[in-house]
Amino acid sequence: MSEIMDRVIGHNQILEALKKQIQEDSVSHAYLFTGISGIGKRKTAKMFAAMMLCQGEEKPCYTCPSCKQLANGNYPDLMEISAEGATIKIAQVRAMINELSVKPYSGDKRIIIIDDAARMTVEAQNSLLKSLEEPLYYNLFILLTETPKQLLSTIRSRCQVYHFKPLAPTEIKRILLSEGSFSESEIESVLGPAAGSIEKALYFLNNPGILEERVSILRELYSLLRGDLLKIFTLSERMGSDKNKCIEMLDFLIRWFYELSLYKKGSPLPEGNEPGKVHQAFEKILREEKIDEIIQTLFEMMDRMQYNVNLSLQWEKTLIQMIKIQKG
Numbered sequence: 001m002s003e004i005m006d007r008v009i010g011h012n013q014i015l016e017a018l019k020k021q022i023q024e025d026s027v028s029h030a031y032l033f034t035g036i037s038g039i040g041k042r043k044t045a046k047m048f049a050a051m052m053l054c055q056g057e058e059k060p061c062y063t064c065p066s067c068k069q070l071a072n073g074n075y076p077d078l079m080e081i082s083a084e085g086a087t088i089k090i091a092q093v094r095a096m097i098n099e100l101s102v103k104p105y106s107g108d109k110r111i112i113i114i115d116d117a118a119r120m121t122v123e124a125q126n127s128l129l130k131s132l133e134e135p136l137y138y139n140l141f142i143l144l145t146e147t148p149k150q151l152l153s154t155i156r157s158r159c160q161v162y163h164f165k166p167l168a169p170t171e172i173k174r175i176l177l178s179e180g181s182f183s184e185s186e187i188e189s190v191l192g193p194a195a196g197s198i199e200k201a202l203y204f205l206n207n208p209g210i211l212e213e214r215v216s217i218l219r220e221l222y223s224l225l226r227g228d229l230l231k232i233f234t235l236s237e238r239m240g241s242d243k244n245k246c247i248e249m250l251d252f253l254i255r256w257f258y259e260l261s262l263y264k265k266g267s268p269l270p271e272g273n274e275p276g277k278v279h280q281a282f283e284k285i286l287r288e289e290k291i292d293e294i295i296q297t298l299f300e301m302m303d304r305m306q307y308n309v310n311l312s313l314q315w316e317k318t319l320i321q322m323i324k325i326q327k328g
Contacts, residue, residue, distance in 0.1 A: 008043050030135065037197060038203075039164050039167055041164050055067075082116060113144065116146070141159070186205060217238070225285060247302075250301060261291045264286070
């Protein structure tokens with residue numbers, strides 16, 4: 001059984017609301033599922049697609065031809081788009097749009113899932129916008145993202161929004177203990193950093209050194225912003241060693257500075273996280289508007305990652321820009 005039929009954990013209220021829309025024939029043409037990664041947005045999107053496309057009375061029935069095709073991953077009217085490298089490129093969106101004018105092959109609906117939609121370049125978002133503004137009745141879009149504010153406001157306004165809350169630590173612990181691969185103490189050590197995401201919990205468990213490395217990077221970055229310019233070169237080499245690590249670090253820093261921005265404003269951190277000593281140290285040296293500028297600079301680097309660029313050089317440019325922001 002493919003993941004499309006996997007049980008969705010912890011989001012029954014959203015699933016029930018979506019099921020009710022199907023029953024009442026009030027399904028929208030576009031949805032935006034927001035919330036941190038690894039909490040079930042993608043599984044819910046696929047379950048929603050299964051309920052929409054199922055031919056049985058109880059949806060999904062798991063036995064009709066559509067459900068079987070979905071379970072085998074070969075249903076022709078389910079399209080998925082995700083980042084190729086750092087971004088979702090305009091060419092990917094245009095290729096998808098070229099297919100939208102053709103009616104669905106099997107059923108009454110075509111479902112288009114755009115994973116990590118905020119990774120669409122601005123050009124790609126603008127290309128998608130027309131399809132959302134003038135939707136064909138048989139196309140249904142589901143956009144998934146951690147950072148909805150990075151989507152154009154015109155895209156957000158055309159979507160029905162559902163916010164996915166993090167899973168409770170007790171629920172994550174129960175699930176991971178049932179797998180039997182990790183000890184209770186190992187699982188408890190990652191519950192805080194995982195922030196309600198079972199995907200992140202598994203990632204930290206399978207990569208035990210990653211949390212220490214992230215704290216180390218933040219300390220180096222703090223020294224840099226305090227004036228230790230030699231850190232530019234060591235950090236650039238360290239974070240630009242390979243593309244996957246580079247993208248992962250960009251993702252982490254964007255989320256972390258977003259948390260710092262909330263902390264600076266006196267707002268609660270996402271998913272019930274608590275600010276730590278590192279947040280407090282950065283908060284003392286950065287004004288609110290500078291944090292926002294740094295986040296924008298990191299997103300600009302993420303945009304450049306769609307091209308064949310020298311990673312270390314891009315980090316040098318980004319770090320130099322962050323110093324200019326700090327001094328300005």
